[in-house]
Amino acid sequence: MKYCFGVDIGGTTVKMGIFEENGTILDKWEIPTVVANEGAAILPDIASAINGKITERGLKKEEIAGIGVGVPAPVTSAGIVNGTANLGWKYKEVKRELEESTGLRTEVGNDANVAALGEMWKGGGEGEKNVVMVTLGTGVGGGIIVDGKMLVGAHGAGGEIGHICVNYEETEKCGCGNKGCLEQYASATGIVRLARRQLENETRSTILDRETVTAKDVFDAVKAGDEVAKDIAVTFGRYLGHGLATIAAVADPAVFVIGGGVSKAGEVLLSYIKEPYLEKAFFAHRDVRFVLAKLGNDAGICGAAKLVLGD
Amino acid sequence: MKYCFGVDIGGTTVKMGIFEENGTILDKWEIPTVVANEGAAILPDIASAINGKITERGLKKEEIAGIGVGVPAPVTSAGIVNGTANLGWKYKEVKRELEESTGLRTEVGNDANVAALGEMWKGGGEGEKNVVMVTLGTGVGGGIIVDGKMLVGAHGAGGEIGHICVNYEETEKCGCGNKGCLEQYASATGIVRLARRQLENETRSTILDRETVTAKDVFDAVKAGDEVAKDIAVTFGRYLGHGLATIAAVADPAVFVIGGGVSKAGEVLLSYIKEPYLEKAFFAHRDVRFVLAKLGNDAGICGAAKLVLGD
Numbered sequence: 304m305k306y307c308f309g310v311d312i313g314g315t316t317v318k319m320g321i322f323e324e325n326g327t328i329l330d331k332w333e334i335p336t337v338v339a340n341e342g343a344a345i346l347p348d349i350a351s352a353i354n355g356k357i358t359e360r361g362l363k364k365e366e367i368a369g370i371g372v373g374v375p376a377p378v379t380s381a382g383i384v385n386g387t388a389n390l391g392w393k394y395k396e397v398k399r400e401l402e403e404s405t406g407l408r409t410e411v412g413n414d415a416n417v418a419a420l421g422e423m424w425k426g427g428g429e430g431e432k433n434v435v436m437v438t439l440g441t442g443v444g445g446g447i448i449v450d451g452k453m454l455v456g457a458h459g460a461g462g463e464i465g466h467i468c469v470n471y472e473e474t475e476k477c478g479c480g481n482k483g484c485l486e487q488y489a490s491a492t493g494i495v496r497l498a499r500r501q502l503e504n505e506t507r508s509t510i511l512d513r514e515t516v517t518a519k520d521v522f523d524a525v526k527a528g529d530e531v532a533k534d535i536a537v538t539f540g541r542y543l544g545h546g547l548a549t550i551a552a553v554a555d556p557a558v559f560v561i562g563g564g565v566s567k568a569g570e571v572l573l574s575y576i577k578e579p580y581l582e583k584a585f586f587a588h589r590d591v592r593f594v595l596a597k598l599g600n601d602a603g604i605c606g607a608a609k610l611v612l613g614d
Numbered sequence: 615m616k617y618c619f620g621v622d623i624g625g626t627t628v629k630m631g632i633f634e635e636n637g638t639i640l641d642k643w644e645i646p647t648v649v650a651n652e653g654a655a656i657l658p659d660i661a662s663a664i665n666g667k668i669t670e671r672g673l674k675k676e677e678i679a680g681i682g683v684g685v686p687a688p689v690t691s692a693g694i695v696n697g698t699a700n701l702g703w704k705y706k707e708v709k710r711e712l713e714e715s716t717g718l719r720t721e722v723g724n725d726a727n728v729a730a731l732g733e734m735w736k737g738g739g740e741g742e743k744n745v746v747m748v749t750l751g752t753g754v755g756g757g758i759i760v761d762g763k764m765l766v767g768a769h770g771a772g773g774e775i776g777h778i779c780v781n782y783e784e785t786e787k788c789g790c791g792n793k794g795c796l797e798q799y800a801s802a803t804g805i806v807r808l809a810r811r812q813l814e815n816e817t818r819s820t821i822l823d824r825e826t827v828t829a830k831d832v833f834d835a836v837k838a839g840d841e842v843a844k845d846i847a848v849t850f851g852r853y854l855g856h857g858l859a860t861i862a863a864v865a866d867p868a869v870f871v872i873g874g875g876v877s878k879a880g881e882v883l884l885s886y887i888k889e890p891y892l893e894k895a896f897f898a899h900r901d902v903r904f905v906l907a908k909l910g911n912d913a914g915i916c917g918a919a920k921l922v923l924g925d
Contacts, residue, residue: 377898380761433768447864449767450691454760456866457744460898461760467863468856468894472783481894545779552778553758553864555767583779583792587688587771 307368307611308353308407311414311603312336313375314389317349320604321356324368324612326425330356331604342391350404369408370401371607373417377459382411410610414603416453416462418562419446421606426597427560435556436596437464437547439565443486443493447554451614454554465490469546488542491565494518494535501535511535522568540575547576548583555588562596569595618679618922619664619718622725622914623647624686625700628660631915632667635679635923637736641667642915653702661715680719681712682918684728688770693722721921725914727764727773729873730757732917737908738871746867747907748775748858750876754797754804758865762925765865776801780857799853802876805829805846812846822846833879847886855890862891862899873907880906 304324311318313336320331334352337344353370356362374397376387382398401409412420419428419436428434432451438444445464447454454461465486466479473483475496487493498521502513509531510524521539524532547559566572573593581589598605615635622629624647631642645663648655664681667673685708687698693709712720723731730739730747739745743762749755756775758765765772776797777790784794786807798804809832813824820842821835832850835843858870870887877883884904892900909916 431768445864449760449765449772450763452761454765454865456760457742457868458866458898458901460896461866462864463866463896463898464863466896467860470782471780471856479896545782549778549860550864552775553756553773553861554765555769555772555774557768585771585774585777585790587769587774590769 304368305366306362307608308356308370309604309606309608310349310370310372311417311607312345312349312373312390313414314338317345318600318604319349319352320601320608321360322605322608326605326608328601328604331601336390338389338391340391341393342387342395345390345392346395346397346400347404350401353405353407364406367407369410369611370405371417371610371612372397372401372409372411373414373603373607374411375414377463378411378413378455379459380455382409384411408611412453412455412607412610413446413459415444416446416455417606417610418602419448419462419560419606420453420609421598421602421604422560422562422596423448423451424609425605426602427562427594428558431557433554433556434558434560435462435547435550435554436560436562437543438563439489439491439561440563441491443490444563445550447556449554453610464546464550467546467549469542469549485542485546488539489546489565491518494521494539494565497538498535501531501538505531507531518565519568522571525568525571536575541579544576544579545583547580548585548588551588551591552585556591558592558594560594560596562602566595615679616677617673618919619667619681620915620917620919621660621681621683622728622918623656623660623684623701624725625649628656628663629911629915630660630663631912631919632671633916633919633923637916637919639912639915642912647701649700649702651702652704653698653706656701656703657706657708657711658715661712664716664718675717678718680721680922681716682728682921682923683708683712683720683722684725684914684918685722686725688774689722689724689766690770691766693720695722719922723764723766723918723921724757724770726755727757727766728917728921729913730759730773730871730917731764731920732909732913732915733871733873733907734759734762735920736916737913738873738905739869742868744865744867745869745871746773746858746861746865747871747873749874750800750802750872751874752802754801755874756861758867760865764921775857775861778857778860780853780860796853796857799850800857800876802829805832805850805876808849809846812842812849816842818842829876830879833882836879836882851886852890855887856894858887858891859894859896859899862902863896866899867902869903869905871905871907873913877906
């Protein structure tokens with residue numbers, strides 16, 4: 304077994320890579336995700352891209368460990384998806400379909416869990432076996448690695464941490480219908496919401512504009528020494544840090560890997576999370592590291608490859 | 615391999631059992647836990663009890679799969695304990711010591727995690743591979759089973775859920791120094807605290823006595839139709855249900871097994887937990903069962919046995 308494929312299915316494109324066993328990426332490319340017709344073409348398109356790459360490189364199937372796949376939906380341990388928000392799929396036997404169309408062993412996981420596995424293998428969590436990855440993007444996603452393996456859970460929804468309640472007094476509703484979800488404070492849109500709240504009655508001068516403010520603006524302003532922006536970052540960090548303390552009580556990670564668009568703010572982001580984390584963490588969970596994700600858009604294909612390579 | 619030993623080390627007694635591979639308990643007994651002299655005698659006492667039982671029954675070591683042990687402290691995946699509250703141990707290589715003194719393979723886990731494994735194997739979680747056990751006793755303990763295995767974590771402190779924050783507005787301190795911990799509402803002492811708060815300014819008639827009230831009194835009064843007691847149970851259930859929704863977001867269990875002294879109240883207890891759980895649970899985690907623990911004091915020795923028997 305010298306090679307394997309890592310596949311990261313997104314709503315717009317499918318990212319694909321061919322890896323050597325040691326983790327070296329030999330080649331990576333993308334194909335469009337054709338969601339029309341309930342996403343019927345997605346898996347056949349992936350299979351023909353893989354079969355094409357095998358022919359192009361003159362590989363033998365015996366040299367290939369298999370195909371790992373990340374899917375933006377809960378995935379059961381049998382590699383089955385029961386509905387997706389972005390792909391058009393309803394019930395879909397991803398593992399079985401790809402194994403039949405490629406003749407290669409296929410392992411499938413939820414994309415956030417798979418990205419966490421990638422960051423454990425080759426990214427911010429390298430060298431650790433207990434990792435929590437938190438993705439701060441449009442929403443808040445999570446992936447949890449326990450003893451080197453993805454926490455899949457009974458419904459394929461382990462580590463779905465975006466909607467844990469971190470504020471039981473919140474009055475505004477989250478998109479999920481609940482109130483006080485982590486996503487309302489720590490996602491890019493959540494940070495904008497916090498900024499607008501702060502700016503509504505703000506009397507101090509600030510470089511932030513209430514109408515156009517973005518999450519990036521907030522952390523750029525923090526770096527520029529803007530006191531109003533710092534207060535917004537403190538609020539963001541308090542809710543996220545408290546939320547992570549709760550997650551640590553359950554999963555007891557060695558490291559939190561913070562990724563997603565918001566994490567591009569850099570190390571300054573982590574400084575706002577650590578203190579409130581330590582404020583709420585149980586003593587046994589205080590010795591934990593906070594690091595930024597390292598793999599960016601490659602986390603998905605790397606983790607998918609690792610899924611099929613195993614320990 | 616026909617037999618194995620399950621050992622549950624407590625602060626006062628060590629519970630021990632000899633099991634057949636299928637889970638049948640052939641014999642169980644207790645020895646005192648001698649905590650004097652930094653607990654130096656505890657492991658030698660266990661080893662001689664096991665060696666004695668092997669001789670007594672005329673067993674051969676080749677017939678014995680090994681010894682599983684539950685310890686009331688965090689335990690690393692290498693079977694090492696770094697300090698205990700009740701046993702006098704500081705650094706203790708439990709696995710290595712017992713393997714050397716008995717010649718039998720030994721596996722060691724935290725007692726709450728081990729009890730959860732027992733309940734998965736033969737108790738309330740039977741048939742499931744993703745189980746969260748919550749022990750409502752003097753404190754609140756937790757044990758988490760993911761895909762049939764204990765969630766040990768980086769510090770041996772996975773599932774230490776007693777101190778997750780479920781009320782960020784709490785003003786009274788928990789024993790851990792924080793405020794708003796699950797244990798302040800859902801343990802036996804937490805329920806007494808809630809009852810006393812409720813009874814302080816209560817004008818309705820009630821059978822509860824503010825000076826002498828116990829957790830058992832509260833649920834006995836609930837069963838007798840006492841409206842004040844029902845309000846206390848609602849408060850208890852709200853904090854616990856909300857806390858379990860957070861735990862589900864991380865661990866995604868199929869079933870919550872509720873054990874410990876407080877759970878002797880029976881099914882009525884579960885009825886107060888379910889509704890607030892569903893109020894806060896993310897949609898993917900709503901399909902979960904709540905059951906009472908079934909094994910009582912045997913959960914520890916059963917889980918310990920399972921630890922060494924494996925899948």
